[in-house]
Amino acid sequence: MSIPTEYVLALSAVLFSLGVIGVLVRRNALVVFMSVELMLNSANLAFIAFARAYQSLSGQVFVFFTITVAAAEVAVGLALIVAIFRSKHSIDVDQMSSLKG
């Protein structure tokens, strides 16, 4: 398969940017979280591309770990969101501004 690595990287960059925009624009905490997952995913894609480019399986192994960490993070993060929802009764991130100075 002769897909130039740059194109894959470009796709990764696009997805990352979209994820960033999602974090900044959306107010639904869950959607924000999902955008973060999108960003992680795009990083994984870049890893895979480089793994193929440098003929090194380290990249793929790293993706493996990234997915693991993402799983853990999601578990805890969603638990947090549920806990916050219980007190605030809202998942609007703009509502969670108690740290306002």
Place this chain on the structure above:
Amino acid sequence: MFLANGAGGGLFGLAPLIILFPVVGLFTNILFGRRRGERFVGLVASLAVALSFGVAVTQLIALLGQPEGARVIVADWIAIGSLSVPWAIQVDSLSVTMMLMVSGVSTLIHIYATGYMHADVRLQGDPARYTRFFVYFNLFVAAMMVLVTGDSFLTLFVGWEGVGLCSYLLIGFWYEKGAGGIGNAVAGKKAFITNRIGDFGFLVAMFLAYWAFGSLQFEEVFQRAEEMGPAGAGVLTAITLFLLLGATGKSAQIPLYVWLPDAMAGPTPVSALIHAATMVTAGIYMIARNHVLFGLAPASANVVALVGAATALWAASIAVGQYDIKKVLAYSTISQLGFMIAAAGLGAYVAAMFHLVTHAFFKALLFLSAGSVIQGVERGHHHAADHAPPSAGHAGEALDPNDMRQMGGLRNRMPKTFVVYVVGALALAGIPPLAGFFSKDEILAEAAHLQPAVYILLTSAAFLTAFYIGRQIWMVFFGEPRSEAAAHAQESPAVMTIPLMALALLAFFGGALNLPRVHSLGRWLAHTLGEVEAGEFRLEVAALSTALALLGIGLAWILYARRPLARGADDPLRRVLGPLFAGMERKWGVDEAYNFLFIQRYVDLSRWLGDVIEARFWHDWFHDSVLGRGYGAATRWLSEGFDLPVIDGAANGLASLTRAAADRLRIVQTGYVRTYALSLLIGVVAVLGYLLLR
């Protein structure tokens, strides 16, 4: 006159003992006296002085073999730079004369005092004070010995001050008694302060001597003064005049005599020893010792003679108007001291020393006899009170045991005292062949020869002397008793009368010391005083003085004994002399004048200083206004002007600045997560852009 340094004989080496024995005596009494009782105390004290007399005799013996004398160095005392004053004893005829007289008379008076004080402490109500008396008495003898044996101005001055201290201690012996509960203490204070003025004169003389002659030792000073000759006339006059001031203080002359009559507040042995025989003679001794200087300053010598003569007449006139038996004797002492000072001023040092010695004998005798009389009357008072009918109270008769107006007829009640008193009185009046005649007459002869003015004053004083002592004899011992106490008076015990008799013998035969033509004392003293004029015996002078003395006694007889005084009657002399007598009685107002001129002015000054300067100016104004308010203003400025605005301002300002900054910065903390993420993204973009575009 160069004195050999103790090479004349080992006896000279005993000289320091003359001071040591009384010191040992007084310390023994301090340590053991209270426990061992009165007999022990009296014995130790008298023995110490008797041993001193023994040492004086040995010095006499040594001196007979070596008449120029010797100088015995006891210890190194002061050695600073060019000033060298060792503590040395000068043993020469003058000092040995004084040593013998002082220790001899002191021994007799100590023995007398053991008896007198035994009664006195019981009369005054404090038997425990017996020991203290003899400690002070011995201390006095030690100090007097230091005075007469000193070979330098400074050593003499140590003794001078020492006797002054003992005088103060002994005058105020009964310090809680006297007028108003402090009378005796006030008398002691008066003596001390008046003496201080004299001491000031002595000190200035010492400073001048050191400044002019570079030394304080007699021999060196005299040598250098003679070498200086006429060039030093000014400083010599100054020195001698200041020495005279010192002498007027210690020997109670005009103007500083006022302390001596008040000093009669002390017990009678004190009056006899200190204020008749020894301490008051220190001034005359000091002038005799400095005869070289006075010889080189004839102007001062004239002043000395006139002061002495004037004092003699002045004091004699006051003595005529006194009722207190001891006051009469006190003024008599002042008057006789005036005789001696006048003689010294005239240059008749031998006459002065001769009269000093004889006067010591008969004046001590008179004082001790007066003490005997006083105690006899006191005993009579208690005796009368005990045997009085129950209706008469003990305080029915207010008794002043010293008042002659309440005595009378005591010759029958106290015969021994009467006899010795008459001997003393005749000696004082100058009736031949008693001692006083020879010594007083020699002075009068010298005065007639050298200074007629002085002669006239002294002769007048001699007349008054005979009159007042006669008055005293007639009033006290003749006539009828004018009080119950006198009627029941009792003779004194043997321990008192025996010394009186010894003194009477000395007063009777003391003239043998310096009989005219023989001049034993004169030749003896010539070794120290240089060539002295052997005063010739002038019959007209002697006859005139004897006649005046008899006249005086006779006049007194007419007034006081021909028609004996009645009880409570006034002095007949008042009718005769009128206002003159009032003046005599009131001592010519000298004490009052001094009080008004000096003492009250001093009190006013100190009160003004205290009130105005110290309190109102210093405390109220300066401390409160200047210091207080100034300090308050300064602190207020510091706190309000500096601390609050500047320091607090800085601290507060810093805080407000921080708060303002924080307020501004707080805006960044919006609390929105999205904003935080946005700032993150901005940072990432910026850094990435920078890195890529670099």
Place this chain on the structure above:
Amino acid sequence: MSVDLILFFTLAAIAVITAVGMLASRNAVYSTLLLVLNFVTVAVLYLVLNAAFIAMVQVTVYAGAIMVLFLFVVMLLGSEQLPPSTRLRWQIPLAVVLGLLLLGEALYAVFSLRGSSLEAPEVAAAFGSPSSVGLFLFRSYLLPVEVASILLLVAMLGAIVLTRVERRKAK
């Protein structure tokens, strides 16, 4: 234009479209499902890129487990429509601008700064197979595997604790 490229661009397009859809969708459930689709697309892309094992892991773990969890929570909490916000209106255009900036920088970095030639390399057929990955994993990266397992344990505990405290408080 080879088949691979066409395949790549197709997959890329789907990925981007689903991503955009996820962002734009007002309904959280739609967002979740679109994201699942995205992940699956990316998994296929992995397959194309010789990462077969990873692709399967992506599908089973990421898309299958994680996103399902997401879906659970979305169903539980967040399917309500949030009212439009009046605050931080300015942030949306700014974020878009910045995101595009970031994209621009990244693309610049990718296409301009080439060190060595990155033409499509020839890879072995077994590259990325489970066996090769597994061997590599358990030989060279054993410690990280263990650490990862502990991490998962901690995460699990954390999730339990976080939600449990709430219950106690409720009592």
